[in-house]
Amino acid sequence: MTPDRPTIVVVGLGPGDPDLVTAGTLAAIEATPVRFLRTERHPSAGLVVGATTFDHHYDDADTFDQVYRRIVADLVAAASEHGRVLYAVPGSPRVLERTVDLLVAEGERGTMVVEVLPALSFVDLAWVRLGIDPFEDGVRLVDGHRFAVAAAGERGPLLVAHCHNRRVLSDIKLAVEEPPTEPVVVLQRLGLPDEAVSTVAWADLDRDVEPDHLTALYVPQLAAPVAGEVQAFVELVATLRAECPWDAEQTHATLARHLVEETYEVLDALDAVGEGGPDTDPDAYADLEEELGDLLFQIVFHTTLATEAGAFGLAEVARGVHDKLRFRHPHVFPREGVLGDATVDGAEDVAANWEQIKQEEKGRASVFDGIPSGLPALAYAAKVQKKAESLGVTPAGPTPTADLTEDELGDLLLAIVTRARAADLDAESVLRRAANALRDHARTLEP
16 A cells, blocks of 8 residues: 655665665665665665765765755655655665664654665674674674764774774774774675775774775774763864854854853852862852853864864863873873982972973973963962072062961952052053063073
8 A cells, every 4th residue: 555645765785795685675676766875885876776866965065964964855855746765775774874863753753654674784794704793792883973972981892884984083093092902803895805804903093994985893892981971062062163153153262252251250160169068069069060061162162173274183182181291290100211200298399390391391491481471460470479489589579478368468459459549550560560570580590
């Protein structure tokens, strides 16, 4: 009986070899004159004679999600026009086939019928080539395009599909902080005459492998699970950048003030938390969590802009600060060379080592190099004084008293502001000039 609603018949073309296409699929192709292919880049695509392909969407769209949604929109329109159409996809329609997921969701709304026929998948051949039982071994199947999210919390084993170019392989490699020690198995063109199964070290994944659209990876074991929540957030920011008009207009310069504002809001939240713990004031900690998230958004946004410019991504940012912190804590992570195997007696020794390592690392001629000039004058003056004191220089003026209380200091600062206003002076700029004078004097004493 013919359905009274538009119908899309979805078939799979198997892992590659036309001989592996099922009889049911061949019959459906023969019975449905209006035919569509997700892509012609498949060895069995020639079986769907006269089909319209959607390869042009891959060239026109900015993201894979846009590609898939445009394909679905075209199929729904075609089914509405012709009544019944056929849609053929590589492999099995129900294995990592996002367009079919979207079509099925459309069918569940009741406006159309989606018939999905079973088909052989590349995974069926993969289990044979690998010699494993995926149920016994607990293998997780993930999409290479979404590896960092899809593999979240997993240690392996993993079968990773859609590894069709070096960028995907590079993204997979960078998503893992601790590389696996076991080699990765590379599965290519399974079931075809030029089938290849080989192994490669994790570090060489995006160097030694020549990927194509029929490439998959088997990862026996990961040293540590992938941080999926962070990667999911990175993808969200990229989506906003691509699809939200406000986000699309932003630059590093236009975002600068938002970064400053969010930083101050974090400081307000820290003041509210005070010395108590989450049990003492759960609301304050909830506010701090939210404000840290807003600040993280600014950091990821700037990183996204840098990624678009081809400069770096969040993985490079995290790796850079990770390596820097290890390098600047020789008392925790011993190493050979200058300050290697360092010992410290307390926090002051740690700070002194930090400054010395930082100066050597950056190749800075002065301890004052690197103090942000955009700091508020009070914070700027405090940093300059601290650096000057490390050179034996103290600012001129009354001898400071160690027993000064916070309230007394607050009163003194307010009194200074009052006097500055009465004299029509800008306390901010005056303090900055005084700090710069102290800095310039101390610089003359540097070795």
